[in-house]
Amino acid sequence: MTSDASGAPILQARGLTRRFGGLVAVNNVSFEVRRGEIFGLIGPNGAGKTTLFNLMTGLTPPSGGALQFEGRDVTNAAPHRVASLGLSRTFQNIRLFRTLSALENVKIAQHTRTSAGFWRGIFGADRAEERAVSEQAWELLDLVGLADRAHELAANFSYGDQRRLEIARALASQPKVLLLDEPAAGMNSAEKSVLTTFIRTIRDRFDLTVLVIEHHVPLVMNLCDRIAVLNFGELIAVGDPASVSRDPKVVEAYLGAEA
Numbered sequence: 117m118t119s120d121a122s123g124a125p126i127l128q129a130r131g132l133t134r135r136f137g138g139l140v141a142v143n144n145v146s147f148e149v150r151r152g153e154i155f156g157l158i159g160p161n162g163a164g165k166t167t168l169f170n171l172m173t174g175l176t177p178p179s180g181g182a183l184q185f186e187g188r189d190v191t192n193a194a195p196h197r198v199a200s201l202g203l204s205r206t207f208q209n210i211r212l213f214r215t216l217s218a219l220e221n222v223k224i225a226q227h228t229r230t231s232a233g234f235w236r237g238i239f240g241a242d243r244a245e246e247r248a249v250s251e252q253a254w255e256l257l258d259l260v261g262l263a264d265r266a267h268e269l270a271a272n273f274s275y276g277d278q279r280r281l282e283i284a285r286a287l288a289s290q291p292k293v294l295l296l297d298e299p300a301a302g303m304n305s306a307e308k309s310v311l312t313t314f315i316r317t318i319r320d321r322f323d324l325t326v327l328v329i330e331h332h333v334p335l336v337m338n339l340c341d342r343i344a345v346l347n348f349g350e351l352i353a354v355g356d357p358a359s360v361s362r363d364p365k366v367v368e369a370y371l372g373a374e375a
């Protein structure tokens with residue numbers, strides 16, 4: 117894990133709250149994420165994990181509280197602003213362009229951050245720019261093990277492969293923080309164990325901070341530097357995997373239910 121000279125957190129949530137009518141999906145949640153760490157977010161179904169990701173990426177405005185990214189207030193920032201500052205994510209329900217190839221999916225994500233823009237991502241930019249974008253896209257596909265299937269339609273990929281393609285696409289925008297919403301969903305056990313190594317590799321290679329929502333507890337315990345546990349919208353524990361897994365509140369709320 118790396119940290120900047122000041123040791124300041126890269127992300128800081130203070131009292132984040134989101135209500136949907138009478139339901140408090142995220143209730144007064146405060147935590148800090150350190151630069152370079154792999155930070156897990158776990159909790160039972162409906163605990164508020166995805167809502168918290170949506171609050172952090174501007175998809176859902178908070179009902180209360182504040183969020184800082186690298187010391188900047190991003191509490192009410194729109195998704196494109198959050199993305200341009202360096203937060204990129206994948207989704208629990210995969211959001212690929214299903215009728216485009218793997219390569220085109222990655223290229224479009226690259227063009228959303230270049231001056232060329234989204235449409236030139238589809239219709240083509242100038243030669244030099246196109247070559248650079250293409251090289252990076254192939255590199256990312258190679259990294260996620262999909263280079264040999266670059267020209268296949270995303271719709272034809274297995275769940276596991278679609279999730280890897282989503283990660284390649286999220287990396288294409290060169291984020292500082294990568295948020296992964298259930299990256300192991302739909303993966304078999306061999307793919308899950310490869311995933312742990314893979315997430316560590318991309319963290320090191322791209323100097324990333326990684327936040328991960330994941331239901332598969334052994335994977336989270338093995339992968340994460342620290343873990344936050346949500347239950348009914350409230351943060352009930354934050355700490356290293358060993359201390360969190362021993363925490364009686366966690367055992368009762370979540371791990372106990374899994375046993």
Ligand SMILES: Nc1ncnc2c1ncn2[C@@H]1O[C@H](COP(=O)(O)OP(=O)(O)OP(=O)(O)O)[C@@H](O)[C@H]1O
Nearest residue numbers: 136139141159160161162163164165166167168208
């Ligand atoms: N747009 C919405 N409108 C109303 N209620 C919502 C909305 N989004 C989420 N909720 C509710 O907020 C609560 C938290 O949902 P959320 O999806 O954040 O939980 P989660 O921990 O990600 O669950 P899961 O593990 O099942 O994905 C749930 O009760 C859910 O039904």
